[in-house]
Amino acid sequence: MGTALVTGATAGLGLEFAWQLATARHDLVLVARDEDRLERVATQIRAAAGVRVEVLSADLSVHDDVARVADRLAVTGEDEQDDRRPVGLLVNNAGFATAQHFVGGELETELRAVDVMVRAVVQLTHAAVGQMTARGRGAVLNVASVAALTAGGTYAAAKAYVRTFTEALAVELKGTGVTATVLCPGFVRTEFHDRAGLDMDHVPDPGWLDASYVVSEALADVRRGVVISTPSVRYKAAAALLRLAPRTAVRALGKYR
Ligand SMILES: NC(=O)c1ccc[n+]([C@@H]2O[C@H](COP(=O)([O-])OP(=O)(O)OC[C@H]3O[C@@H](n4cnc5c(N)ncnc54)[C@H](OP(=O)(O)O)[C@@H]3O)[C@@H](O)[C@H]2O)c1
Numbered sequence: 001m002g003t004a005l006v007t008g009a010t011a012g013l014g015l016e017f018a019w020q021l022a023t024a025r026h027d028l029v030l031v032a033r034d035e036d037r038l039e040r041v042a043t044q045i046r047a048a049a050g051v052r053v054e055v056l057s058a059d060l061s062v063h064d065d066v067a068r069v070a071d072r073l074a075v076t077g078e079d080e081q082d083d084r085r086p087v088g089l090l091v092n093n094a095g096f097a098t099a100q101h102f103v104g105g106e107l108e109t110e111l112r113a114v115d116v117m118v119r120a121v122v123q124l125t126h127a128a129v130g131q132m133t134a135r136g137r138g139a140v141l142n143v144a145s146v147a148a149l150t151a152g153g154t155y156a157a158a159k160a161y162v163r164t165f166t167e168a169l170a171v172e173l174k175g176t177g178v179t180a181t182v183l184c185p186g187f188v189r190t191e192f193h194d195r196a197g198l199d200m201d202h203v204p205d206p207g208w209l210d211a212s213y214v215v216s217e218a219l220a221d222v223r224r225g226v227v228i229s230t231p232s233v234r235y236k237a238a239a240a241l242l243r244l245a246p247r248t249a250v251r252a253l254g255k256y257r
Helices: 012-023 035-049 063-073 107-135 153-173 211-224 233-244 247-253
Strands: 003-007 027-032 053-057 087-092 138-143 178-183
Touching: 003 012, 003 063, 003 107, 012 027, 012 035, 012 087, 012 211, 027 035, 035 053, 053 063, 063 087, 063 107, 087 107, 107 138, 107 153, 107 178, 138 153, 138 211, 153 178, 178 211
Parallel strands: 003 027, 003 087, 027 053, 087 138, 138 178
Antiparallel strands: none
């Protein structure tokens, strides 16, 4: 079934992508910073699903680390000395909440957000689509957020970039056999908010989505070649409202995420 590379594969949506893809008989390349956790996940998936799992420990805010992951994505499978298989599905999923105001916030955090959620996405996608278009098949799935339609700080701006970038990519890729999909979920129960120290008590139960549901919808949309994937009727409606609402009203909602 081909090899999938998933960034941020040790927790939340990325971990769910890894399991669902392994269950669908994809070999995997798992990327995240925490090497022990990566090895644990890889061991569990190999044992349960019997697929090949490579691990690549990389901090996607570090340029040399991103370059190592890009080198893996550029593998074409044509080099007889290299037994690594080409990646047929890239899932650019790693991300984090900046959870601060820009004014008076840590510049380092803002720049790390841009590096992980914009720069790395661009570089990894570039490496992947090079070999995918040459082979005439493949898919890129970029994880943005419904926040892309809001004015919620650098996080929302980064996600808006990813959304527009993926749409532009989908246009360019037409007819190549390679597709591009952007996933724009609402609130999903993962480690995301806890890691950022965000108190989410104000979000009622119906506002939350399960990672397993979001990932199965996203992968179904990739298989169908859908460009913008927004799981659930609730969040499809929320996205439609955000697109139609006057931007003054959208800005009034604006808050960091
Ligand atoms: N949860 C939500 O409500 C929600 C909603 C909309 C969109 N999203 C998006 O969904 C994606 C996944 O988020 P999640 O909710 O699954 O978060 P999560 O549970 O916190 O998992 C984040 C994953 O990304 C990895 N990661 C974080 N920083 C990294 C870095 N610098 N380099 C490499 N890997 C890094 C983490 O592993 P290490 O710490 O080991 O590196 C972990 O595997 C993100 O892009 C997020 O913006 C989430």
